[in-house]
Amino acid sequence: MSSPWEPKIVAFLCHWCSYAGADLAGVSRIQYPPNIRVIRVPCSGSVDPLYILKALREGADGVLVSGCHPGDCHYLSGNYFARRKFFVLYELLRFLGLEGRVHFSWVSASEGQRFAEVVTSVVAAVEKLGPSPLAGERKYHDLA
């Protein structure tokens, strides 16, 4: 028996803002779709574009990377560097026609409500696109 398809989304959340924002959403009992799998990272600047590509390779239908608002980075400029990398990756994926699967957001530690809204919109966007074309051949060679 197979259940209807649900998008799987990997979320890289920075420890200082977005992860705390997600925590706030949780303790405030704000409802949002349960489709995200959170990976806590020290800073959005530490998210190598390869992490995002690997998530897609492993069968994620979408990826969300979230960090502190510009100017609020715990490491002062990590998110500014991240923004440049993400922009190039975003445009490159757009060029390949894979628009709408990889999302970036700035969510602060006090924005629990906003975190829920971001996740809701990301899940809705990925749901609209359907399963990832890279997730199809999942039977073989799954990495640990």
Added chain:
Amino acid sequence: MTLREGARKLLEEKSVQGVLGYKRGSLPFRTRPYLFRNPQEVEELVFTPFCGTNLARYLLRLPGDFGKVAVVAKGCDSRALTVLVREHQLKRENLYILGVHCPGMVDWRKLAQWKDLKESEVAFEEGTILIRGVPHPLSSFLEASCKRCRYRSPLEYDILLGAEASPFPFEDHLAALWRLPKEKRWEFFAQELSRCIRCYACRNACPMCYCKECFAESHKPLFIHPSPTLRDNFVFHLGRAMHLAGRCVECGACERACPLGIPIATLFLAVAEIVREHFAFEAGASVEAPAPFVTYREDDPNAFIL
């Protein structure tokens, strides 16, 4: 002074240990990189529209104590040299750059439709290629990266030899792809990326891919499985494209090396274009400007972020 005279002079004066240039390959229309060590050999030095190979790649393979070497450089080669000097892979004082004006590099694969074509049956004139006496526009035989080349003459050189070659129309195959609907674009890339057998020839030919250990072959962390499936090929080529952001000199070496004829340079050219357009940076065009990923501006593009 011709290229040969320039190279011979350098070798006779012993001001360089060798001249890295091209000589005829063993198959028609093919050339191979060759390190000329003594002046008698220089007769074999050639520079034709079949010398696409980026020689900067080969400098990285010389022993560290080789000393000063002269290198024949087109526009893209000179850009590659500049990037490699910036990244401390080469020492500028150990280089003597013999700049040459690039006539545009011909894709020898496009000559395959003429059976048993000999080198003597092909000639070049202002913007045309004569095949068995029949003129054809040169631009339709050029490699994709050459068609959208913006620096045919070297930007950095010690001596610039030869005459400026005739211009040819700028043809942007990226813009044509961007105009397609996104489903069509993915269809195109999915098909092309599925064909890749991951021989890594593109990486090995790339003057910028000099990492001792490549992420593609790393086991810890393991990014991709060695099997050439679409999703692994996707990670390999996009990962490489990200590593080449702000470093790709648009020479087309990857595409030339591909045994399957996948237009793989398209990805790297697209990244170069994104960096040029939004971060106003061109790899190898300036020695001083900071590389795009080691700097930032507070007003960088932000509209794509939720």
